[in-house]
Amino acid sequence: MKESPLVAPVSPPSAVRQIVFAVAPHLVLLDACGPLEAFWRAELELRSARGSTGDDPVAYRTRVASIEGGTLPTHVGLPVVVERLDALDDEPIDTVIVAGTFVADQMVLDEKLVAWLARSAPRIRRVCSVCVGAFYLGAAGLLKGRRATTHWRSAEEFARCFPSVQVDADPIFIRDVRDGRAVWTSAGVTAGIDLALALIEEDFGHTVAMQAARRLVVFMKRPGGQSQFSATLDAQHVAGGEFDALHAWMAANLHADLTVERLAERARMSPRTFARRYVEAVGRTPAKTVEALRLEAAARSLAQSRRPMKRIALDCGFGTEQNLRRAFVRRFGVPPFNYRERFASLSAG
Numbered sequence: 001m002k003e004s005p006l007v008a009p010v011s012p013p014s015a016v017r018q019i020v021f022a023v024a025p026h027l028v029l030l031d032a033c034g035p036l037e038a039f040w041r042a043e044l045e046l047r048s049a050r051g052s053t054g055d056d057p058v059a060y061r062t063r064v065a066s067i068e069g070g071t072l073p074t075h076v077g078l079p080v081v082v083e084r085l086d087a088l089d090d091e092p093i094d095t096v097i098v099a100g101t102f103v104a105d106q107m108v109l110d111e112k113l114v115a116w117l118a119r120s121a122p123r124i125r126r127v128c129s130v131c132v133g134a135f136y137l138g139a140a141g142l143l144k145g146r147r148a149t150t151h152w153r154s155a156e157e158f159a160r161c162f163p164s165v166q167v168d169a170d171p172i173f174i175r176d177v178r179d180g181r182a183v184w185t186s187a188g189v190t191a192g193i194d195l196a197l198a199l200i201e202e203d204f205g206h207t208v209a210m211q212a213a214r215r216l217v218v219f220m221k222r223p224g225g226q227s228q229f230s231a232t233l234d235a236q237h238v239a240g241g242e243f244d245a246l247h248a249w250m251a252a253n254l255h256a257d258l259t260v261e262r263l264a265e266r267a268r269m270s271p272r273t274f275a276r277r278y279v280e281a282v283g284r285t286p287a288k289t290v291e292a293l294r295l296e297a298a299a300r301s302l303a304q305s306r307r308p309m310k311r312i313a314l315d316c317g318f319g320t321e322q323n324l325r326r327a328f329v330r331r332f333g334v335p336p337f338n339y340r341e342r343f344a345s346l347s348a349g
Contacts, residue, residue, distance in 0.1 A: 016057050017094035017203065021064045022117065022136075023082060024101050024110045027074045030189050031099035031130040035196035036062055041215040042200045045208055059204065063088065067112040075102040085116050093124050095199065099192070100131030103154060107135045107161075114139045126199070128184040130192035138162040142183055146176040151188035173198060242281050243267070251293055254317040258290045290317070295331050298324060302340040309336055 019039055021032045039060045046052075046059040066072050069084030098117070117140035121127050129137050134150040137143050138161060147166040150158050155169035168174065173186035173195045186195035193216070201209035246267055250258060263286050264274035278286050298316040301307060313324040321336075328336045 017060050018092060019060055019062045019095045019097065020085075020088060020093050021062070022085060022096055022098045022113060023064060023066050023072060024113055024136075025066070025073050026102045027072060027080070028100045028102060028131060028189060029074045029076050029078060029080075031133065031192050032064060032097075034190060034193040035097060035130065036064070038193050038196035038200065038212055038216060042204065042208055042212040044215065045211045046204065067110060067116065085113070089120070093120070095126040095128060096120070096124050097128045097130060097192075097195075098133035098136045100129075100133045100151070100188070103132055107132055107154065107157065109135060109139055117142065126182055126184065128186070128195060128199070130186050130195060131188045132158075134158060134185045135161065137183065137185065138165055143176075143185070146178060146183055147174055148176065148183075148185040149174045149187055150185060153188075243278065247289070247293075250290065251297075254294050254297055255315055256317070258286075258317065260286050291327060291331075294318060295327055298328070298336070299332075299339065302336055312336075 021036065023032060039062050043057060043060045050058055052058050063083055064080070065083040065085045065088060067085055069082055069087070071079045072082050073079055096117070098113075114136055117127070117136055121140065121142055127137060127142055129150075131151045132154050134143070134148055135154075135158060137148070138158065143162060143165045145164055145166075147168055148158075149155075149168050149171050152169045155167055159165070159167040171187065172191045173184060175182055175184050175198070184195060184199070186192055197209045197213055200212055246263065249266060250263070256262070260271050260275055263278075264271040267274050269277065275286065282289065294316045298312055298318070301312045301316070309321045309324065313319060313321050316324070318324040318327060325335050328334065328339060332339060
């Protein structure tokens with residue numbers, strides 16, 4: 001896959017933002033339907049707030065289009081009817097979102113869609129991808145020198161295909177801004193909903209995004225920096241079983257002493273042997289796993305409860321609020337209070 005160049009100026013957003021989903025055969029349906037639903041829920045919210053009683057959009061007009069148009073096969077076997085992309089060439093497009101397609105062994109791209117993206121991107125304010133839709137952005141030259149994400153299962157192939165891209169397989173979504181242009185990439189499948197909610201928040205603010213999330217019964221909007229993985233499941237998966245019992249104990253005892261010495265004692269090894277074997281099996285140090293488990297537990301508690309910060313810091317093993325704050329800023333880019341304010345469940349009690 002060859003990377004094409006990208007040039008600049010971008011059209012400013014019009015009153016009604018036209019969101020185009022650029023799709024290809026064997027579309028993963030939820031990659032498009034999830035974000036489509038989020039934009040529609042935001043549209044309903046804004047219509048209600050503005051007292052609109054007609055059918056004309058007040059915030060978003062969404063279109064789904066492919067190179068050929070007509071009936072498009074999807075991964076789950078439900079065909080959908082879409083427009084032709086070239087029919088939109090003379091229309092103002094605010095945002096284009098490239099949805100993912102089913103991947104067997106290797107990603108096969110529709111070269112005409114790649115060419116349309118390379119040709120059209122300069123006039124579009126925001127270019128985004130869901131899941132392996134990132135391969136299309138990469139092939140169109142829209143990710144050169146940028147940081148990007150995709151479905152974790154395709155991250156290695158993505159990095160091989162596009163060596164100029166800084167691939168990070170961990171986050172739910174990434175917003176990379178260069179030269180005044182933002183390009184968004186998101187992780188697999190349902191992460192497209194998180195991406196859409198973030199775009200809505202950028203356009204119309206936090207309240208509208210959260211109301212859209214509420215209409216969707218998405219109780220917690222995940223931040224872009226939040227991992228695609230559960231720290232516990234990820235650690236158990238890569239360890240291949242050798243440290244499963246230890247990880248389960250760590251997750252249940254986050255407030256305890258989880259130094260290498262204490263963990264080595266639980267594993268019935270010397271500290272030196274344990275540290276070496278652990279890195280070989282898991283691919284990171286025991287301290288990194290401890291911090292990931294503690295952060296995951298603290299983030300969950302902040303989002304799902306109104307427990308005091310001091311209590312959360314103690315229960316999750318950070319000791320003090322200051323330690324909790326430092327770890328949060330380092331990992332998520334925001335302090336715990338802001339994390340709770342922004343991502344708390346609407347049902348948190």
